[in-house]
Amino acid sequence: MNSRAFHSVDGTYNFAYLDEQTKRMIRRTLLKAIAVPGYQVPFGGREMPMAYGWGTGGIQITASIIGRDDTLKVIDQGADDTTNAVSIRRFFRRVAGVQTTEETSKATLIQTRHRIPEKQLTEKQILVYQVPQPEPLWKLEPREVETRKLHAYSEYGLMHVKLYEDISRHGEIITTYDYPVEVNARHIMSPSPIPKFDNPKMAMMPALQLFGAGREKRIYAIPPYTRVRSLDFDDHPFKPQRFDKPCALCGAEEVFLDEVILDDKGDHMFVCSDSDHCRERRAAGHTGSRASDAADMGFVPTEGLN
Amino acid sequence: MNALLEAQSVGHSYAGGQLGCEDVSFRLYPGEVLGVVGESGSGKSTLLGCLSGMIEPSQGSVRFDAGGQGLRDVFSLSEPERRLLMRTDWGIVRQNPRDGLRMNVSAGGNVGERLMAVGARNYTEIRGEALDWLTRVEIPSGRIDDLPRTFSGGMQQRVQIARILVSKPRLVFMDEPTGGLDVSVQARLLDLLRGLVRDLGVAAVVVTHDLAVVRLLSDRLMVMRQGRVVESGLTDQVLDDPQHPYSQLLVSSVLQA
Numbered sequence: 001m002n003s004r005a006f007h008s009v010d011g012t013y014n015f016a017y018l019d020e021q022t023k024r025m026i027r028r029t030l031l032k033a034i035a036v037p038g039y040q041v042p043f044g045g046r047e048m049p050m051a052y053g054w055g056t057g058g059i060q061i062t063a064s065i066i067g068r069d070d071t072l073k074v075i076d077q078g079a080d081d082t083t084n085a086v087s088i089r090r091f092f093r094r095v096a097g098v099q100t101t102e103e104t105s106k107a108t109l110i111q112t113r114h115r116i117p118e119k120q121l122t123e124k125q126i127l128v129y130q131v132p133q134p135e136p137l138w139k140l141e142p143r144e145v146e147t148r149k150l151h152a153y154s155e156y157g158l159m160h161v162k163l164y165e166d167i168s169r170h171g172e173i174i175t176t177y178d179y180p181v182e183v184n185a186r187h188i189m190s191p192s193p194i195p196k197f198d199n200p201k202m203a204m205m206p207a208l209q210l211f212g213a214g215r216e217k218r219i220y221a222i223p224p225y226t227r228v229r230s231l232d233f234d235d236h237p238f239k240p241q242r243f244d245k246p247c248a249l250c251g252a253e254e255v256f257l258d259e260v261i262l263d264d265k266g267d268h269m270f271v272c273s274d275s276d277h278c279r280e281r282r283a284a285g286h287t288g289s290r291a292s293d294a295a296d297m298g299f300v301p302t303e304g305l306n
Numbered sequence: 307m308n309a310l311l312e313a314q315s316v317g318h319s320y321a322g323g324q325l326g327c328e329d330v331s332f333r334l335y336p337g338e339v340l341g342v343v344g345e346s347g348s349g350k351s352t353l354l355g356c357l358s359g360m361i362e363p364s365q366g367s368v369r370f371d372a373g374g375q376g377l378r379d380v381f382s383l384s385e386p387e388r389r390l391l392m393r394t395d396w397g398i399v400r401q402n403p404r405d406g407l408r409m410n411v412s413a414g415g416n417v418g419e420r421l422m423a424v425g426a427r428n429y430t431e432i433r434g435e436a437l438d439w440l441t442r443v444e445i446p447s448g449r450i451d452d453l454p455r456t457f458s459g460g461m462q463q464r465v466q467i468a469r470i471l472v473s474k475p476r477l478v479f480m481d482e483p484t485g486g487l488d489v490s491v492q493a494r495l496l497d498l499l500r501g502l503v504r505d506l507g508v509a510a511v512v513v514t515h516d517l518a519v520v521r522l523l524s525d526r527l528m529v530m531r532q533g534r535v536v537e538s539g540l541t542d543q544v545l546d547d548p549q550h551p552y553s554q555l556l557v558s559s560v561l562q563a
């Protein structure tokens with residue numbers, strides 16, 4: 001990656017929108033975050049030309065580390081073709097002139113909201129998460145000075161109180177998104193609202209994982225090959241979601257599925273949430289029970305549409 | 307026997323020069339209950355704050371024996387050490403249960419928190435202990451998953467006590483533990499507290515302006531006035547035969563009431 005000064009495609013912005021000084025500040029924050037895995041480092045976040053809900057924290061990280069040789073993939077809820085993903089991809093094509101892709105394996109930099117790709121990431125890739133609420137303890141302890149102490153002194157009993165409440169009310173831990181993890185046997189961290197299905201992928205991942213919260217102005221990180229453990233009780237161990245059927249389009253098992261409503265009579269099917277993974281499998285000849293419907297319903301390969 | 311807690315010439319003035327308490331010295335031994343009485347503004351809560359690590363006194367020292375290591379100055383401990391003490395060896399019962407409970411967490415979760423805070427990770431065991439302690443403070447087992455706000459004031463106070471005693475502290479600080487409760491509820495809570503304190507052999511400092519509370523709970527008594535201790539001794543002695551004119555006034559006004 002390089003950060004040489006660059007005149008953006010339309011000549012209006014610095015390369016990747018942010019000025020070089022801001023990028024250096026964010027990169028220093030990233031180095032701190034990588035040095036202390038799971039620790040939330042405050043940073044002087046910048047206003048971005050979009051609302052916080054769009055993932056400005058992730059966008060600022062991406063803007064600070066992207067180089068002109070990078071190939072960017074943007075995921076929103078597992079898909080590459082939602083408005084959010086399309087806009088962010090378009091933004092970086094415009095302000096950095098970089099290549100974009102929907103293929104996980106071709107990307108060097110992946111910015112995501114709500115999912116980790118099904119395909120195992122590599123040491124050559126960086127995964128940037130958009131984080132709406134970085135503080136895993138915020139619902140339990142609203143005082144920020146106090147939460148900082150809880151992290152500093154590893155006083156994490158409170159996090160288990162939340163899981164205790166789940167089990168006592170519902171018989172099991174019902175937290176399915178943003179399921180808290182312990183990083184490198186030290187800090188407790190919010191993984192952002194990914195399904196707990198994806199939690200095990202964070203552990204010992206070869207790719208660097210970076211997390212940016214725009215509104216709260218916090219950055220944290222998981223370096224490659226770091227231990228990540230989902231919190232649980234000895235007698236109520238962590239269980240990722242399981243699906244009893246394979247993807248209706250590509251037949252994939254052991255992947256995260258979304259329910260798709262097909263008509264107003266209640267017809268529905270479960271398909272891969274990772275649209276690129278599904279497309280790649282179908283291109284390789286894998287089929288699911290409703291594969292023949294795929295084309296009719298618009299589930300066609302979308303690479304190159306935008 | 308070695309002292310558990312020792313106050314030496316403890317004094318505290320608030321910013322602006324307002325005197326909170328002055329020159330208070332005593333020793334508290336394991337299993338002993340010390341009562342602190344005095345009129346409003348006499349410095350009871352200030353003293354309790356200094357003793358329990360919440361307010362750093364401007365004069366004197368507070369020393370505590372954390373698990374046979376000998377007396378150590380509470381305020382020379384690092385903050386994490388002091389916080390660990392507060393959630394293991396110590397317990398603080400607040401006058402207002404809202405300050406001592408997590409109102410958005412069930413009764414069972416409130417009681418279980420201290421266990422989880424020191425590393426308990428078996429749900430069944432944590433719940434079993436919570437249930438046991440709620441029963442001991444006479445909360446029906448069917449209420450274990452209810453939020454504190456669905457409880458009466460007296461019940462909230464009992465949950466707060468269970469939440470503290472579950473970690474088997476060696477020293478409990480109580481500031482007006484029966485304040486704000488109906489008289490009949492007060493009596494029952496006191497009975498319960500007396501039983502628990504005796505059973506567990508826990509030491510306690512109980513601050514109150516209610517002489518009935520100390521009569522029932524405390525072995526020794528300190529009478530405070532304008533920030534200073536004016537008289538101290540065995541509870542029965544002080545209450546039955548007060549020496550200091552202010553103590554005499556305090557006792558007689560109660561008898562008249």
Ligand SMILES: Nc1ncnc2c1ncn2[C@@H]1O[C@H](COP(=O)(O)OP(=O)(O)OP(=O)(O)O)[C@@H](O)[C@H]1O
Pocket residue numbers: 320321324325326327344345346347348349350351352353515
């Ligand atoms: N935060 C504070 N700032 C300044 N002065 C204070 C503060 N808290 C207490 N004081 C003063 O210190 C003195 C002792 O107050 P303290 O609260 O210790 O009395 P108390 O015996 O607990 O009274 P009460 O029975 O009403 O609770 C009083 O004169 C009070 O006004």
Ligand SMILES: [Mg+2]
Pocket residue numbers: 350351352481
């Ligand atoms: Mg007081």
